[in-house]
Each structure stands twice: as C-alpha cells, then as structure tokens.
C-alpha cells in the first residue's frame with residue numbers, strides 16, 4: 001500500500017470548473033495509453049501514486065481505454081484498491097462512453113441504453129460506487145440529443161455520477177446540450193476538448209460558449225501525444241508512442257517541417273529555463289482552461305510536467321514569438 005505524501009496539496013493549483021462547486025487540479029492524469037492489459041503494474045501504479053503525491057486529484061478514463069477496451073479501468077481500479085484505498089474522497093474520477101465498446105447495436109454512440117449499461121460496466125471494472133464525472137465522449141448525430149441528455153441526467157440523479165460532461169461537442173452542440181440538461185435540472189459542468197499549440201482552433205472556437213454557459217474545460221492531448229516534447233528530435237525512440245502499435249500517432253506525422261517548429265519552440269522553452277514539454281503544458285493553462293490532462297509513459301514525465309507550474313507565466317514577447325512559430 002502506498003503512503004501518500006503529506007504535503008501533496010502544497011504546490012498544485014486548483015481551478016474552479018466553470019460555474020460549479022468543483023475544483024480540479026490544474027493538471028490531471030489520463031489513462032488512454034500505457035494502462036492497457038499488457039502494461040506493467042509497477043509502472044502504472046508508480047504513475048498514479050506519483051500524480052497523487054504531487055496534488056493531482058483528477059484521473060481521466062473512458063470505457064474503451066486499453067487495449068483491450070476496459071483494461072485501463074480495470075487497472076486503475078486495482079491500483080486504487082491496492083495502493084490508495086483510503087483516498088477515494090480526495091479524488092475526482094472520470095469516465096466516458098460514446099465510442100464503440102461492445103458488438104451489436106447497443107455498444108456505441110449516444111443512446112440511453114448504451115450510456116447507462118456502459119456506466120454500470122465502468123463502475124464494476126473500477127470497483128467504484130460512483131464516478132465523479134460521466135462524459136458523453138462524442139456527439140451522436142443520430143440519437144436525439146434529448147435522449148442523451150436524459151441519460152446523463154439519470155446518471156447524476158441515480159448517484160452513479162456526480163457531474164455530467166461532454167467531449168468533442170461543437171459550440172452549437174454544447175449550447176444545445178447545456179440547455180437540455182439545464183431544463184432537466186442537471187448542469188453541464190465540463191467539456192473535454194483537444195487543445196495544444198499545434199491544434200488550437202477547436203478549443204479557441206469553443207471558449208466563448210463555455211464562458212457564457214459557465215462550463216469548465218479539461219483539455220486532452222496537451223503535448224500533441226508527445227510531438228510537443230523533445231521526444232522525437234533525434235529520431236523515433238523504440239519506447240515512444242510513435243514507435244508503438246498505437247493507431248493514433250504514426251511515424252509519418254513526424255516530418256521535417258514539424259521538427260523545425262518543435263526545435264524553434266524548444267529554444268524558447270530553453271530561454272525560460274524549461275523543457276518544451278513543460279512550456280507546452282503551461283501554455284495551455286495561460287487562459288481560461290480548468291485543467292490539462294497529462295498523458296505519460298513513466299512517472300518522471302509527470303514530475304517534470306507538474307514542475308512547470310513553478311514557471312507558468314509568459315511575457316507578451318514570448319507569446320508573440322510562439323505565435324509567429326506556430327503560424328509559419
């Protein structure tokens with residue numbers, strides 16, 4: 001069993017999630033990669049306990065994280081029971097449903113049938129009575145949004161989840177879901193969009209809607225899956241995501257023009273006394289974002305990225321230089 005760091009709340013920043021009572025650590029830990037069925041328990045447990053010891057309270061999962069789908073929830077449940085059984089009330093645990101999870105017409109998209117069955121499965125896999133946030137993982141153009149909203153409302157009313165969220169919804173879809181949920185008496189507390197230096201448009205287009213509706217934002221892929229780090233500057237390391245069997249980051253994404261940008265950004269980071277991973281993480285947090293979800297393959301990456309909070313402010317000149325590189 002892990003003995004948690006007594007000073008875990010002394011350095012982390014906690015941001016209010018929209019117009020809610022929920023405070024989230026400015027950095028969260030996500031389990032999309034590196035928590036699958038063949039991952040080593042000791043490494044996964046070290047990542048989770050390191051994050052918790054650094055004040056990270058928010059842990060992000062989804063029904064399909066693995067491989068195999070469901071494995072990340074099972075592994076996280078095991079880590080909670082074995083390493084951190086006394087700390088459930090100090091954690092915000094999120095899960096999602098919206099992508100394909102099981103065969104047949106009820107294992108995908110946005111129906112009430114799928115969402116509630118999936119949430120029940122997630123709770124069983126993690127060994128939990130409730131999750132803190134339940135997200136609809138992606139919009140479903142075919143299910144009436146009224147039905148998806150009713151399923152999220154039921155998840156909260158039944159006590160299986162404490163807060164409702166959506167991910168990958170456009171501003172119009174977000175506004176409609178917020179209104180439907182408001183009508184049912186359950187606020188839409190949080191949105192999970194992609195956001196990083198190389199991929200800014202989606203979140204920046206969404207920000208006014210989130211501000212108007214009082215919805216918090218927890219962004220994913222803050223390091224563009226590792227592209228915004230020093231990881232690929234000297235080739236493709238054998239233990240990296242691009243070299244792994246992950247279908248989400250292929251070696252063909254790592255082009256010379258991209259590497260030139262990354263080198264120029266790394267130079268600005270160096271002048272700030274940071275690694276590029278550190279600078280890219282806090283750059284996301286410079287405006288209204290509630291939290292960035294860090295992904296990691298080892299505990300040292302989490303330590304390095306959290307350390308970046310000590311130097312989170314940017315001069316206007318640094319922001320302009322970064323913008324010029326990104327627009328080039």
Ligand code: NDP
Nearest residue numbers: 030031032220221222223224225226240241277295297301
């Ligand atoms: P990032 O963009 O932060 O990429 C994480 C990867 O970057 C790590 O696995 C590691 O790569 C590399 N890395 C991290 N820190 C460092 C460092 N200090 N130095 C060098 N390399 C580093 O996030 P993810 O793409 O992993 O996404 C984060 C989370 O967001 C997910 O776990 C999930 O919870 C959520 N998510 C949600 C989605 C949604 O649709 N709602 C979609 C995608 C993600 P390596 O493994 O090569 O070491």
